[in-house]
Amino acid sequence: MSTMGDGTRAVRAGLPEPEQFEPPLPGPVFAAHFHLSGEPVGPYTYGRETNPTWTHLERAIGELEAPGEEVGTTVFASGMAAITAVLLSQVRSGDAVVLPDDGYQALPLVREQLAAYGVEVRTAPTGGDAQLALLTGAKLLWLESPSNPGLDVCDIRRLVEAAHAAGALVAVDNTLATPIGQRPLELGADFSVASDTKGMTGHGDILFGHVTCRDPRLAADVRRWRKVVGAIPGPMEAWLAHRSLSTLHLRIDRQCTNALALAEALAKRAEVTGLRYPGLPTDPSYAVATRQMRRFGSVVSFELADRDTADRFLTALRLVDDATSFGGVRSTAERRGRWGGDAVAEGFIRFSVGVEDPEDLLADVQQALDAAVR
């Protein structure tokens, strides 16, 4: 699998060896327990611990995260379940962790929880390398690159080297990029973590998450944590997630092409400011993004003059749903300030680009901008 192209790998990822009269991707196994006599040893004992549908999917995600390598992947009921599994399985009272101060808006909740458990939380913005000054004595460095919703990018390899030299582990939230856009383990990270609710599954119909690690001890910690808290995905969701992976490259390639076209079109509009897309050559993150990313993702962010202009823009869009989340096949956009959790301007828009025909999408955005500023 290591020498194959991304598309070939995606369509075959995690499939069992062909067996006469068996389906290529076995259906979801709905079981709370499995027949088990004698010693209670696996592979399948009880449904909170393991499930064959997870096994196929975990293999698939591992092949995408680290082609040709033996890695350990653990799937979860959501991205937050995956994030907290890493943090809470690794840190202890008295430890210090470094978190982004501009990452996903639930991170401040995690931060509060860690502080309540006696963990020292230090924060730094994603871009600009301020993390380097915070690593002494830290147990774990958490990165989110590109960051949501600001789309800043950090130099993962450089920060990993510094963190490891200081004795800290590194986790990367790779949600925006997906493993075919960026492979954190190849860049040296210890954990690649994602909300697969987004681009990875791509249809806006399931919540899902995963953690992949190279070190079997760390993988075992994460797996044990899932067993302790029971943050397990349903077999149907796991099967849908696996089925979605076979179109990952098609969806993401089209979304990236559309996202770049949208960013280029927005760059020409006088009423648009603060435009960010890591794949746009004029973006401040472009140089570092091109070094570490293989695809730049489906999200474009920008600002309109104020809240009313942004709301008029969203209302005027015909082909783009006003909805949160991102990475799906149907374009969505939202005024991010409505949630109150991100440090963004009132007119800030996070635009998730889908797989529509680019001419239709761009025409819709142009007419909505015209309507918004009229």
Ligand SMILES: Cc1ncc(COP(=O)(O)O)c(C=O)c1O
């Ligand atoms: C970057 C990032 N990480 C994690 C999450 C949390 O994922 P979930 O909603 O699947 O729990 C999100 C959700 O938007 C996200 O954007």
